[in-house]
Amino acid sequence: MHDQALTVALPKGRLGDQVLQLLNAAGMDCDFAAEKSRKLILANEENSLRFFLAKPSDVPTYVEYGAADLGFVGKDTLLEDNRSLYEVADLGIGRCRMCVCGPGSLQGHLDELRNKRVATKYPHIARQYFETVKRESVEIIKLNGSVELAPLVGLADVIVDIVESGRTLRENNLEVLETVADISARMVVNRVSMRMKAAAIRPLIDQVRQVINQRETETKA
Numbered sequence: 014m015h016d017q018a019l020t021v022a023l024p025k026g027r028l029g030d031q032v033l034q035l036l037n038a039a040g041m042d043c044d045f046a047a048e049k050s051r052k053l054i055l056a057n058e059e060n061s062l063r064f065f066l067a068k069p070s071d072v073p074t075y076v077e078y079g080a081a082d083l084g085f086v087g088k089d090t091l092l093e094d095n096r097s098l099y100e101v102a103d104l105g106i107g108r109c110r111m112c113v114c115g116p117g118s119l120q121g122h123l124d125e126l127r128n129k130r131v132a133t134k135y136p137h138i139a140r141q142y143f144e145t146v147k148r149e150s151v152e153i154i155k156l157n158g159s160v161e162l163a164p165l166v167g168l169a170d171v172i173v174d175i176v177e178s179g180r181t182l183r184e185n186n187l188e189v190l191e192t193v194a195d196i197s198a199r200m201v202v203n204r205v206s207m208r209m210k211a212a213a214i215r216p217l218i219d220q221v222r223q224v225i226n227q228r229e230t231e232t233k234a
Contacts, residue, residue, distance in 0.1 A: 017213040018061035022076055022084030024069035028198055031106050032085045039220035061213075073098060073201060082206035083214065088196045089175060093135045099207055101218050102200040105225055111138060111193040114182055115164055115171035123171070123190050132156050132163030132172045139173040142193045161185045 023029045033043045042057065043064070056063040067075055072084040073096040089111060091100065119126065129151040133139045136153045143151045154169050161181055163169040175196060176182065176189055200221060202214060 017210055018063065019083065019210065019213055019217070020063045020065070020081045022067050022072045022081035023064045024072055024085060025066050026069070028069060028085065028087070028107060029066065032104070032198070035104060035106070035221065035224060038224045039217065041217070041220075070094075076201050076203050079203050079205060081203065082210055083200065083202045083217075085198055085200055088194065088199050089135065089138070091199060091201070092138050092141075092194060095137065096201075097204065099202040099204060100199050101202055102221050102225065104198040104200060104221075105229065106198040108195070108197045109175050109177040110189075111135070111173065111196055112176045112189045113142070113171050113173055113191040113193060114161075114176065114187050115190050116186065117188045119171065119190055120188055126170055128152070129171060130154060130169040132160050132169035133174060134158070134160060135173055138193065142173065146193075161187060 023032060036043045041062065043062075054063065054065045065075075065081070067084075069086060070090050072081075072086040073090060073094050075081040076084040077096045077098055085104065087107060088103075091098070092111070113123065113131075115123070124147075129143070129149075131139050131143065131151050132154045134156060136155050139153055140151070143149055154163065156163060160172045160174050162185075163172055164187065165185060171190065172187075173193060179189065182188060200218070202218075207214060
């Protein structure tokens with residue numbers, strides 16, 4: 014593989030499959046990476062392209078440290094980890110929201126609640142939002158799953174979590190109180206690779222953006 018060969022960190026699972034479809038539409042021959050295999054590294058020597066499969070939350074780490082030139086990851090992971098990367102494209106895949114959620118009784122009254130306890134899987138995002146945007150100090154309680162339980166048992170007043178359909182919230186008598194950020198999958202590039210492999214990376218970014226713009230145009234039509 015020549016020095017403009019690209020290594021791509023691909024998230025395992027559904028997001029990875031959607032990314033491969035996008036890259037194929039952008040003119041990259043990625044069929045070899047879609048084959049069912051237990052291999053963690055998949056290479057196409059002809060096209061100077063190499064993919065490796067990683068846990069979605071690990072993708073930014075591989076890219077930041079240069080093990081991968083570029084990767085694809087959810088905006089929630091980027092906000093939480095605050096990695097030193099170039100975020101070059103919003104793929105429009107996996108759209109959802111990061112929200113402050115809680116009992117309906119707090120709707121319109123969140124600012125009146127003092128000394129809040131906030132349960133979340135995303136402590137950095139939650140703290141940044143309340144301290145920077147809301148300008149208040151809160152107690153953050155880190156949980157790893159089922160954060161909706163926290164307000165129900167008195168562990169926390171509200172939660173900060175990803176909301177897609179909102180069904181889980183409704184089933185537990187919780188509501189979206191405020192939106193922290195819009196979330197979707199992003200394309201990220203290693204800072205050194207952006208300079209050293211610009212001839213290979215910049216055209217790819219342009220092609221990906223074209224496909225995304227075309228899809229958005231078709232959706233609006």
